Amino acid sequence: MHVGVAYADKFKQTWLKLDVPDGSSARDAILRSGLLDQFPEIDLARNQVGIFGKVVRLDTPLKAGNRVEIYRPIIADPETVERRDRE
Numbered sequence: 001m002h003v004g005v006a007y008a009d010k011f012k013q014t015w016l017k018l019d020v021p022d023g024s025s026a027r028d029a030i031l032r033s034g035l036l037d038q039f040p041e042i043d044l045a046r047n048q049v050g051i052f053g054k055v056v057r058l059d060t061p062l063k064a065g066n067r068v069e070i071y072r073p074i075i076a077d078p079e080t081v082e083r084r085d086r087e
Contacts, residue, residue, distance in 0.1 A: 001064040005033040026068045027058040
């Protein structure tokens with residue numbers, strides 16, 4: 001089945017389309033994508049994972065057409081960071 005796997009670091013967005021066997025999980029797709037080798041900062045024990053913007057567990061089974069997203073940790077508290085869109 002066809003799925004996508006996406007990750008963005010500070011400088012680059014990567015979205016890979018790949019085929020995975022039926023019954024594959026989010027973890028299976030991430031491992032098959034090769035993103036863990038390309039971005040060694042990804043730690044699946046720490047980074048959250050989602051499908052189309054909804055956080056899911058790594059063992060969540062995929063459906064054809066799903067986009068698995070690997071999220072970076074938030075490093076700034078939105079309540080304490082000065083707004084950038086001031087006039």
